Amino acid sequence: MADRDVINALALEPPPAISPPTRVAIVYHSGYGHTGRQAEAIKTGVEEIGGVKALLLTEAEAQQRWDDLNTAHAIIFGAPTYVGAASASFKAFQEASSNAVMARGYLWKDKIAAGFTNSGTQSGDKLSTLIQLVLFAAQHGMHWVGLDLPPANCSSSGSDDDLNRLGFWLGAGAQSNTDEGPDLAPPKSDLATARYLGRRVAKTTLQLVRGRDAMDARASSCGIQP
Numbered sequence: 001m002a003d004r005d006v007i008n009a010l011a012l013e014p015p016p017a018i019s020p021p022t023r024v025a026i027v028y029h030s031g032y033g034h035t036g037r038q039a040e041a042i043k044t045g046v047e048e049i050g051g052v053k054a055l056l057l058t059e060a061e062a063q064q065r066w067d068d069l070n071t072a073h074a075i076i077f078g079a080p081t082y083v084g085a086a087s088a089s090f091k092a093f094q095e096a097s098s099n100a101v102m103a104r105g106y107l108w109k110d111k112i113a114a115g116f117t118n119s120g121t122q123s124g125d126k127l128s129t130l131i132q133l134v135l136f137a138a139q140h141g142m143h144w145v146g147l148d149l150p151p152a153n154c155s156s157s158g159s160d161d162d163l164n165r166l167g168f169w170l171g172a173g174a175q176s177n178t179d180e181g182p183d184l185a186p187p188k189s190d191l192a193t194a195r196y197l198g199r200r201v202a203k204t205t206l207q208l209v210r211g212r213d214a215m216d217a218r219a220s221s222c223g224i225q226p
Contacts, residue, residue: 021053022209024202025069028078028116029059033182035118038174041191042076042116045198046190050203057094066100074112074205075142076198077133081117084125089206094136104186106141110120112205113137114145115171116194120178122166133163145204146170147197163193172197 024046030036039056046054055068069075079090101107115133117126137144144168152162166173170196176185
């Protein structure tokens, strides 16, 4: 085949398919801005992973954009811990999802989920909020991703500057001094932990999406309905 024929043949070939970005939504409520700082740090972490895009929504915005959540591959939920539980505003979003998502056929089934929370004290019963978020995701049929970081600041060589200084595994916990605004709190280590969770969720979601695509392609090549 002449060089010109090769060039013409290549020109007729369709361009390689470009995979759409993997989408991670972050839905949060922030009463005073501190949990919002966590959410922004998570968004930064998500977008550090190539091929993944983040969508940051408050709980009020999310209730106007159900379709965006339904088409996301993962959803990370966040709320401040008030009196040992997620804030009422976030709870309203959770309850609204019953009719908007569950009643329409469990539209979040098999998506990746994760969570984060903030309170004014180092404990603040934040675990209660994270457990609520896990149960919420489970009722939607989602796959939960926690932290894989060892606990920090639990020995004489530990420091408040360490990742996961508060020692949570279900999700990212943060503590904000009650006399400091979101310009100062949560501290850098808690924001870095949130950023780490964003990266972890993005990588896990990318693996899941690519694995599903590979399985569907293999099934299709074998004449099997995926």
